[in-house]
Structures are given as C-alpha cells and as structure tokens.
Amino acid sequence: MQLFNLKVPSETVSFSQAVKQGLGSQQGLFFPASLPVFDDIAALLAMPFAARSAEILHRLIGDEISKARLSAMVEQAFNFEAPLVEVEDNIYCLELFHGPTLAFKDFGGRFMAQCLAQLAKGEKITILTATSGDTGAAVAHAFHGLDNIQVVILYPKGKISPLQEKLFTTLGGNIHTIAIEGDFDQCQQLVKSSFDDGHARKALHLNSANSINISRLLAQVCYYFEAVAQLPQGEAPLVSVPSGNFGNLTAAMIAKALGLPIGHFVAATNSNDTVPRYWKSGEWAPQPTQATLSNAMDVSQPNNWPRIEALFQYGYLDKSCLSTDAVDEEYTQLAMRQLASVGYISEPHAAVAYKALKRELAEGQRGIFLGTAHPAKFRESVENVLGQPISLPPALAEVAGKEGLSVTLPYDYDRLKQHLLERIANV
Template sequence: MKLYNLKNHYEQVSFLKAVKMGLGEHQGLFFPIDLPILKAKELDAMIEMDFLTRSVKILSMLIGNEISINDLKKYVYHAFSFPGPKIAPVTDNISCCELFHGPTLAFKDFGARFMERILSHLNTNNEIITILTATSGDTGAAVAHAFYKSKNIRVVILYPEGKISKLQETLFCTLGHNITTIAIDGSFDECQTLVKQAFNDHQLKKNTGLNSANSINISRLLAQICYYFEAYALIPKKHRNNIVISVPCGNFGNLTAGLLAKSMGLPIKSFIAATNTNDTVPRFLKTGKWKPYNCISTISNAMDISRPNNWPRVEELFHRKKWKLNQLGYGSISDNVTCKTLIQLKNMGYISEPHAAIAYKLLKNQLQSNEYGLFFGTAHPAKFKNVVDDILNITVPLPEKLKIPSKLPILSHYMKPNFEKLKKILIT
C-alpha cells in the first residue's frame, strides 16, 4: 500500500512507514494512492462473511502484501476480540448501530487496538516509541488500554481539564505504568496544538520516537472501515438499497472511514455529518467559508472540536471520486435540543447519550420516507452517567468495566498549554 502526503504529494510512503511516522512533512496527513473497488460479486460474498473474516479481507485489500495474511489475521483477531457492532431498532426505519461494546465502551477501541498490533509488529528492534495523543474524551481511554504495558511503548495523553466526563477520565488516568496523562488548562484544540508543536520539533521526534494515536494515524482509520461493512451486513436485506448513516463528528475520522468504505463499493446512499455547537464543518458546507470559532464546551464533549484534523482527507476523497460536497448531509445541534432528544429517545424505549442523540436528531430531520436510517452510538451511556442521569431522571447502571476505575485515584499531571513543559515531560 502506497500513501501520499496531502501537503506534499511527492512524499510517498508505504503503509508501515505511514503508521510509524504518523504525519508527513508540514504535518501532512497520509492518504492512499490506490483506492480498491469491490466488484458486485465480491461485495456479495464479503457481506456473507463473519465480522472477523471480512475485516481481514478488507484490510488485506487495503494494505497489500506489506503484512502477511497470517500475521494480519492474527492482529485483527487480537484487536477485535470483543463484541462487535450491534443494531438496536428505535423506530420502523431508524436503528442505532452500537459501537461501544469494547474494552473502553467506545468505538475507538477498534482503531486503537489495531494500531497497537501494527506498531508492535513494526518494533522489531525494541526501540522506545512514544505515543503522544490528544483526546476530547474517548480516544484517551481506547489508546491507553490498547497500549497498556506494551513493551517499549510509552503513551502520553493530553486532555482538556474539566471538559471530559469524570468516568471518561477515570478510564485512562488511573492506569500508571507506561501511561502518562496530562490535564491541560484549556480546550481540546489547545491540546491538539501542543501535539502538533511536538511533531514540528524534529529533534524531539527523533529522540523520543514520537508517534500519534489520534485518527490522523492511517492504521486507526483503516480499522474503522471494517465496522461499516458489518453495520451494512447486520441490516435486513430489504433495507439495504437506501441506507443513510448519521455519524457524530468531532475530528471527523469516523466519517472519513465511512466514506472510504463507500469508495470501496459499500452501497451507502448518503451520510450525515452530525456536530454539536462546534459547527465549523456544517457552516463551511453551507457557506463555503472555513472559519473555526473558539471551541465551546458542551454535554457532547467528545465532539468539542472546532478544527477537525481529518477534514482534508474528506475533501481529498470527494475530489478523487469526483463526488460533490453538497451531497453530504450535515447539521449541528444545541445542548438544549440534545437534552430534548435524549428524552424523546427514552420515551421510545431507547436509552442513549448526547453524541448519539445528536446523530439521531439530524437523521430524523433529514431522512426521506423511502430511506432506512442508521445513527452511530459511539459510546456507552454510562460514560456520561451524570449528564444522562440528570436529563432522564434515571440511574444508569455502571458496567463492570467502569466500576473499578471509578474508585481509583487520578494520576494526571496538570499544566497550562505550555510546550516547553510538555517537552520536559516527554524527554524524561
């Protein structure tokens, strides 16, 4: 598999090199040179496969012979060794695709665990690798648990202090060992800026073996393609011709993966980019002007991002496929409407959380009578227990995976968004 840097098309690297580098020159994202397309018979055969077998097939098509099929199978089976996507009907023509049944109860378990396998595969010389990543909530836990006690891999996670849920925080800030967490007095965008500054420091990169586990890393993105095919396979055949998928969007990696699945031939009719009040992309799609505002804290905190890293990949794919951006559905939802939507979902018999509620609301508003809608449930409601309990006047039970961490002390460092201080932590 060959990829090119979106900011310098002459910089072309293999899949494994792209995973190891994370970003290219000038902090450019890597993008596949070749986009494989499934023939109708191939797609039909693939849809009949089980999730793990199909995932190996999809990733082998994308990665090629850089990893042997036996090794790839081993890595996929290890990475996805938890319950896969589940379809939960909400109305006659709308269902939730639940992606939160993994170790950290969020969709990011798929990509983070696959990336850990690939980096371990790469690290044959037992060199020290430092994973530096920013999180607006769920990435931190998924990455921390995926790499916890991995040999010669150190993980440093930045998150906006007080702007993720307490249970999200306890999942990754209580581990210790090779996991270092830093609470930043600022927004997610400021955390992300610090990560970019670190990657711009070439000496620091070299000395620490710096890499990123955000969705900017191509290995995470490719792994996420797999569950779009599974979602399609789980939907009754009578609904498969007119599927619309609404995706809660923060850094836009999840939507990018879905669009790549469509580019491979998965017959998704359309997508909806669903955001909260941090609506840079919906405003851009409406006006044609890219104008990020300061990030606003909301109850859907994992989407509190005003400068989404993956958007250039979305634009590149639309350009490559000669799709029109105005074919992409979009919208933003306020906290007030999100609360009302959570109540509506409860009254229909489905307990959700703020991110999925936003995706549901926009899907319900835009779905046509002949279409079948799927909205992504990206995190378990218990991860936002305080918010959900308060809005719905219920007590969401804590899953076992959250009970123990919730009783442990937070081990984080605390600092202002200061690169020199971050640098000292990285080199110690």
C-alpha cells in the first residue's frame, strides 16, 4: 500500500512506514495513493465479520503483511461483536461498545497494537496521543504490557467523565497519563508540536495512536461493512456519525468509496460546529472549544477533516453524499429521552447522531446511527438526564474505586518535553 502526505504530496510511504511514523512532515496526514472499488460486495457481506475484515484489509494493505498473518491479527483484534440493533422502525443503532473498554476506539486501537507489534521488530516506540475520552482507554488497554512500547496519553483535565478517566489512568506500567490544564484542541496541539520537534521525536521514538494513524483508520472501515451486512436487503441506508475529530466519518466514507452501498452521510456534531458552519459558508473558522455533555466530540479543529476533503478532491466521492448538522445541548438531552421512551438507553454522543439522523431521514427511508460508547461510561449525565439509575458493567465496576495515576501539567510544550525526556526517553 502506497500513501502520500496530504501537505507534502512528494512524500510517499508504505503502510508499514505510515503506521510507525504516524504523521508526515509539516504535520501532514497520510492518505492512500489509490483506493480500489470492490466488485464482489455481496460476497464480502456474506462473510463472517473477522474473515471479511481480514479480506478488506488485505486488499488495501497488500503483501506488506501476509494474508495468513493479517487474518490472525484481525482475529485477535476484533474478538467482540458489533451488533446492529433496531430501535425504531427503519432506524438502527450500530453498537460499537462491546469491546474491552466499551467504546468504538477498541477496534482501531487493538488493530494498531497488532500492527506495531508485527512491524516494529523490537524497536523502541513511544506512543503519544491526545484523547477527549475513549481513545485513551482503547489505546492504553491495547498496548498495556507490550515490550519496548511506552504509551503517553494527554487529556484535558476535568473535561472527560470520571469513569472514562479511570479506565486509562489506573493501569500504570508502560502507560503514562498526563492531565493538561486546557482543552482537547490544546492537548492535540501539544502532540503535533512534539512531532514537529526533531529532537523529541528522535529521543522518544515517537508515534501517534489517534485516528491520524492509518492503521486505526483502516480498521474502522471494517465495521461499516458489518453494519450493512446485518441490514435486511434493500435501499442503501443513510448513516449518521457522531463527529469530533472526524476519523469515524472518514472511515465510513472510505467504505463507500470502496463500493459499500451507503446512500448518504450526516456528520453530526455538538455545539463545537466548525464543520457544519464551514459546510454552509465555505469559511473555516474554528471557535473556542465548548464543554458539552458529548465531551468526546468537544473538538473545534478536527484533525481528520483534510482526509474527507481529499476523498472529494481526488474524485472518490461527490460532495452531495454528505450533510452536516450541529445538535445543541437541549436537543441532545431531548434525543436521549426520546430513545429511552422507545426502550433504548443511550449516551450523549449516540443521541447527537440519532437527533441528526431523525432530522435528515425521509419517511420510509432506512437509517443507521452509531453508538460509540456504552451509556455507563457517562453514568452521571445519563442518570441526570433520564432520572433513572443505570448499572455499571464489570469493566467499569472494576476501576471505579481505583486511584488514578496521572500527573498534571500546564498547557506548555517546553514543560511537557522536559517531563517526557526525564520520564520516558531512557525507559
């Protein structure tokens, strides 16, 4: 698989290089030099989830990883289900929270861990990533205890749910967590600054594990095929994706470019509505990040948006396949109550996608919205909105009483660099 840097197109890399490198020069994202169109979609959809996913990834990645080895990696990474649940007539939720950290990031995080374990060949690596919630837990659990790999997770102090935080700040060992006095966009900027710093990058053997890493992005393509495989045959669905950093939507749109029958997409954001405003006005004008109930989507400068623009620019998709919608706090809570009224308990991120889907869906049309996290990960807000208690699944009950191991740092790159060089470089 050949990829190129969207900011510096002359920089081309293999899949292996892109996985190990994370970002290109000038903080550029890697993007496939070409995407195939699958002419056997029906046959693919008839396959079991893991076998189908391995076939899709093999066609994309090529022979850099043998098909047998890739199949084993996928079996290890995707060892949980992604059920499609009908919540109303013609409206389905793709539940992506049945993995070990109860969030959709488990798919990408676990596959990336498999890729790095395969490709690094014993080299020292430091995974540096920012999280607005779910990425941290998925990456921490996927890499916990792996030899020669240190993981550093930055997150905005006080701006993610307590149970989300406990899932990744209580592990210790090779997992290092830092609470930054700032918002997610500032955490993300610290990661970018680290990658731009040649000294830090070399001394720490840096890599990134958020959705800018191509291995995570390609893994996410696979569960859209699983969603369509579970639908009754018929009209291609409308798919509503809760969107913060826009990796999830990018994966969905790549799936469509490969030939998966999806009719239309809705990019559903919360009040951090940079993309919906841009889609209407043509002006990219990020505003200060607002704290919302759907805090994993509290992102004003989404990293993956250039990849979506590339899908349009290089002719893989037409802009008409995408709509955008911003769902405010009032309507987020209303959507949670509406879902509860039909017997489906959901959390704020899925509720944003559900509300945007309902606004876009025509009568008789079939729609899918994504359930990206277990509602218990947002227990406080769900209970407050719905006025009823929800129980904790075992994965959360086990960490609820544990002490977090994070250190707190200001939003200051020099302080972060000093901390990492002192604590990580010589591990």
